[in-house]
Amino acid sequence: MINFSRLWIWRYIRDKLPWYYEVAINRKPAKYLIAARVPVNEKLTELSEDELWREFDRALNDFLELWRRVKYNEVDIRNMPKASPSLLDLTAEITRRMIRHCEFCEWRCRVDRVGGKRLGVCMLDSTSRVSTYFHHLGEELPLRGVMGSGTIFFTSCNFRCAFCQNADISRDRFNGVVMNPRQIASAAVILRLEGVHNINWVGGEPTPHLHNIVETIRLIANQGIKVLEGLSNDEYDAVLSVKADFIPYNFSRDWASYDNELNVPMLWNSNFYMTVETTKLLRVLMDIWLPDFKYGNNKCAFRISRIPRYFEVVSRNHKLVYDWGEDMIIRHLVMPGHVEDDSKPVLKWIADNMPGVLVNIMDQYRPENETDPDSPRFNPEFRELARRPSREELMEVYRYARDLGLNFELISFEKRIDIKYLGDEDSLIERLDNL
Numbered sequence: 281m282i283n284f285s286r287l288w289i290w291r292y293i294r295d296k297l298p299w300y301y302e303v304a305i306n307r308k309p310a311k312y313l314i315a316a317r318v319p320v321n322e323k324l325t326e327l328s329e330d331e332l333w334r335e336f337d338r339a340l341n342d343f344l345e346l347w348r349r350v351k352y353n354e355v356d357i358r359n360m361p362k363a364s365p366s367l368l369d370l371t372a373e374i375t376r377r378m379i380r381h382c383e384f385c386e387w388r389c390r391v392d393r394v395g396g397k398r399l400g401v402c403m404l405d406s407t408s409r410v411s412t413y414f415h416h417l418g419e420e421l422p423l424r425g426v427m428g429s430g431t432i433f434f435t436s437c438n439f440r441c442a443f444c445q446n447a448d449i450s451r452d453r454f455n456g457v458v459m460n461p462r463q464i465a466s467a468a469v470i471l472r473l474e475g476v477h478n479i480n481w482v483g484g485e486p487t488p489h490l491h492n493i494v495e496t497i498r499l500i501a502n503q504g505i506k507v508l509e510g511l512s513n514d515e516y517d518a519v520l521s522v523k524a525d526f527i528p529y530n531f532s533r534d535w536a537s538y539d540n541e542l543n544v545p546m547l548w549n550s551n552f553y554m555t556v557e558t559t560k561l562l563r564v565l566m567d568i569w570l571p572d573f574k575y576g577n578n579k580c581a582f583r584i585s586r587i588p589r590y591f592e593v594v595s596r597n598h599k600l601v602y603d604w605g606e607d608m609i610i611r612h613l614v615m616p617g618h619v620e621d622d623s624k625p626v627l628k629w630i631a632d633n634m635p636g637v638l639v640n641i642m643d644q645y646r647p648e649n650e651t652d653p654d655s656p657r658f659n660p661e662f663r664e665l666a667r668r669p670s671r672e673e674l675m676e677v678y679r680y681a682r683d684l685g686l687n688f689e690l691i692s693f694e695k696r697i698d699i700k701y702l703g704d705e706d707s708l709i710e711r712l713d714n715l
């Protein structure tokens with residue numbers, strides 16, 4: 281882990297991701313280890329859903345106070361016993377109730393996904409399929425570090441983006457293998473023992489899998505490495521069958537431990553179309569957030585991703601998480617022909633509402649799926665998206681972001697700028713222009 285903490289980028293952005301950094305190097309416990317020490321009402325199963333939420337709001341205050349004290353070294357949770365039941369048990373119980381009238385995301389389908397007789401927009405019952413998981417070496421430098429981001433890809437999605445680059449996962453709900461929370465926890469534990477710097481919950485979209493992710497994290501908190509012991513041979517084979525690392529990694533408990541407990545930062549990599557209820561539950565579990573902010577207006581969002589009320593929902597969630605003082609990196613994908621309608625309004629909104637936040641302005645859009653003229657799925661309605669963004673469009677967005685004072689250059693350009701020139705950050709765009 282020494283190499284991770286010596287990455288050049290920490291000199292410039294450590295103050296933006298302070299909690300994540302400390303958990304990644306095991307100097308602080310992940311939030312789930314703190315939540316596991318917050319006691320809640322013992323009769324959870326007897327409480328109504330409204331009563332569970334009232335209990336959550338009460339326990340959340342206790343959690344936030346304990347988290348604050350941990351941050352400022354006023355308390356050492358290693359001296360505190362785990363609670364039973366804990367805030368993690370309460371969070372799991374709430375998701376078990378919510379899925380009977382699913383309102384995990386703002387589609388609010390209100391279907392009972394247990395048994396799966398009626399499905400919502402995401403087309404999922406209560407089971408989760410993992411398409412693949414591995415050390416992701418392509419994420420932003422603070423996330424991929426030196427050993428990768430431990431990325432777990434769930435199938436299906438609540439969006440229908442015409443250009444989706446993961447359509448094999450997001451549009452095929454039967455992709456991958458069914459995994460129960462113990463199997464998912466085992467995959468996460470294996471990744472952390474192999475040195476990843478975080479567990480990256482993604483898809484498709486992770487939100488429809490909230491109940492299984494919460495249960496997974498509860499298992500990791502309570503059992504740590506022992507989750508592996510509870511697997512049958514068949515379950516273990518299924519876990520290994522979708523691990524997609526081509527190089528073997530060594531195991532080390534030193535990479536994965538806070539004292540004797542399994543410790544790893546949890547990362548929410550999402551389209552951010554969650555309900556406020558879901559976002560609140562995630563607040564006690566996620567150590568860092570990686571939201572997409574694609575569209576600056578609802579018309580484009582509905583036409584291209586078939587999603588209603590995009591801007592108010594996604595901007596609301598960004599602001600919530602920012603105002604909570606959480607660590608986050610926002611991703612904005614520049615789309616061809618959408619600089620004025622989408623990139624500029626999104627970046628302006630971020631500058632006005634989330635000053636100082638890290639932003640990754642992404643240039644890797646390429647035509648895929650319904651926007652790819654060579655695909656049988658090509659839809660001429662999306663003709664303007666059938667190319668990559670031009671150099672002029674990208675530079676226009678970069679300059680606009682710089683004029684707004686956004687904090688985006690190091691995160692966005694780190695793979696292309698020679699780090700020996702760092703220190704002269706204002707000129708990164710000009711240097712890029714000359715490459």
Ligand code: SF4
Nearest residue numbers: 382385388389400402
């Ligand atoms: S996760 Fe969202 S899309 Fe899926 S059933 Fe629930 S509310 Fe509907």
